[in-house]
Structure formats: structure tokens, C-alpha cells
Amino acid sequence: MFKIYTDTAANLPDELIAKYELGVVPLHYTVDGREYSAAGDNGAPFDGKAFYDAMRKGAVVQTSMVNVGAFCDAFEESLSAGIDVIFIGISSGVSGTYHSAAIAADEMRERYPERKIAAVDTRAASLGEGLPVLYAAELKDAGASFEEVVSRTTEKSDSVCQYFTVEDLVYLKRGGRISGAAAMLGNILQIKPILMGDEEGKIVLHGKTIGRRKALTELVKTYQELVSDFGEPVGISQADCPEDAERLTQQLREHGCSGDILTVCFEPVTGSHVGPGTLAVFFYGIHR
Numbered sequence: 001m002f003k004i005y006t007d008t009a010a011n012l013p014d015e016l017i018a019k020y021e022l023g024v025v026p027l028h029y030t031v032d033g034r035e036y037s038a039a040g041d042n043g044a045p046f047d048g049k050a051f052y053d054a055m056r057k058g059a060v061v062q063t064s065m066v067n068v069g070a071f072c073d074a075f076e077e078s079l080s081a082g083i084d085v086i087f088i089g090i091s092s093g094v095s096g097t098y099h100s101a102a103i104a105a106d107e108m109r110e111r112y113p114e115r116k117i118a119a120v121d122t123r124a125a126s127l128g129e130g131l132p133v134l135y136a137a138e139l140k141d142a143g144a145s146f147e148e149v150v151s152r153t154t155e156k157s158d159s160v161c162q163y164f165t166v167e168d169l170v171y172l173k174r175g176g177r178i179s180g181a182a183a184m185l186g187n188i189l190q191i192k193p194i195l196m197g198d199e200e201g202k203i204v205l206h207g208k209t210i211g212r213r214k215a216l217t218e219l220v221k222t223y224q225e226l227v228s229d230f231g232e233p234v235g236i237s238q239a240d241c242p243e244d245a246e247r248l249t250q251q252l253r254e255h256g257c258s259g260d261i262l263t264v265c266f267e268p269v270t271g272s273h274v275g276p277g278t279l280a281v282f283f284y285g286i287h288r
Helices: 012-019 049-056 066-080 097-111 127-141 146-157 169-172 180-186 213-226 244-256 268-274
Strands: 002-007 023-025 028-030 034-037 063-064 084-089 117-121 161-165 192-199 203-210 234-238 262-266 281-284
Touching: 002 066, 002 127, 002 146, 023 066, 028 169, 028 268, 049 268, 066 084, 066 244, 084 097, 084 146, 097 127, 097 234, 117 146, 127 146, 127 161, 127 234, 127 262, 127 281, 161 213, 180 262, 192 213, 192 244, 203 213, 213 244, 234 244, 244 262, 244 281
Parallel strands: 002 023, 002 084, 084 117, 234 262
Antiparallel strands: 028 034, 028 063, 161 192, 161 281, 192 203, 234 281
């Protein structure tokens, strides 16, 4: 028997977490100095609209990775009950959270040598991480072994494609991805970058367009060019731009997508680094 764990950066809805009985370790963030859990606080779910509205009004958001102790505590709940653990986590290329999980896994192996513990680095975030988690959960439900789930999920993660566009370049500037001058000029000229997750799970520039509509068209074009199977699931994450997410969904359907499309609001930790208005598409491709 084994249990699948992930972190809140996987951006999975509560109903899917419950359906597959996933363990979820929360990341944390602060808004103007007040700390919150990305899993929600005091029983209240994350309010995406309020969060991104606050960012638009200048709220200062800071994020932190999950520490080793939090992962040890989470994993031990299963291990102490005789249940093996598979952790599938956020890209090591954008967060130290996966490294913390790997250290925790090593510590737990020493404490529970009779148990099996594995950690999978998706080298992705948001639904780019969430899709492999769901893939693993479906394999588990279908009766796959511990080793098969780890092997096949690792292989599946290698083909995750992540492409997104942002509304305001200032958040990329704050993250050190572009200069202040480039952000200012880009906003004036309505330059919309298309960013992607590379093979190391780091965020890099894929291309540039002028205007929002052309950016959405480019996302669809990239999907068409790279998707490995039009019938496989697709993820869409939006940072308080639901109309654009609906438009992207429609365009994907018009251009061949026949798989399930899961649309979510960007969770706060990943979303804070790309900013309100960000729109992302995640799918399995012929390569990253």
C-alpha cells in the first residue's frame, strides 16, 4: 500500500485531492507581512480574485519554500501506519521545496528502512505539476505497483509542456527575469512575452507578441505544434482572467483538442511571481 503526496503548487482542486486521497503539503506566503497557507486558512479556501486584486493595488507578496520538517511530519503519518510514500513535487528549477522533500525522504528512509519512499521532480509548477500527479493517481487506482507509478510518472513528467503569457511585465522584473527598462518599454508597447518551462524546469523566454489576443493565438499554435496526443488532458491556469481562459479553451477545442481540460485559478505562490492576468497552458508534448 502506498500514498501519493504533492504540494499546493500542483494547483489541484479540492475535489480531485479528495477523490484520489492525495496528501498535500502546503507552501506559505505573506501579503503585506501577514502570513497565509496556500491551502487556505481557517477553513476558508484561497480567494484568487481578492488576492490578485490586492496585487494590482500594490500589495507586497513574499513566498517561502516548504521546510524539511514539514515534509517529515507529513510523510511520517503514512510511514508510521505501514504505508509507503511517493512524493511528486514542484520543479527544483524554480523552488527549493523539492530539495526539502528529497532531504526529508532520505531522513525517513533511515527512520523507516522497511518502507519505500520515492520523490519525483516534475520540473514543472501549477498544473504542469498537477497533471503528472493526477496521472500517478490514476495509475495507482488502476492497480499499478509502487515502482511502476514512480517510473511511469517520472517518464511522463519529461514530456510536460508549460507555456504562458503575462499581463504586466513588472512582476517578471521583480523576479529578476527582465530589467526595469525592458518592463517599462514592453508595457508601453504592449509586448506580451510567451514564456516556457525548459528541460531543467526553469522559466525562459519562448517568444514575443504584440497584444493579448496574439499571445493567446500563439499559445494555441504552440499546443498544436507540440502536443503528442490531442486526446490527452490539458491544464489551463489563469490569474484572475477567467474570460481569457474560456477563450483559450474554445480555441483549443477549435484546433483539435479533444481531451479533458482542467481550468484553475493560479495558486498564490506560483501566481505571485508571474502576476495577475497571467494565462498558462499545460499539456503533454513530443518534447518539452
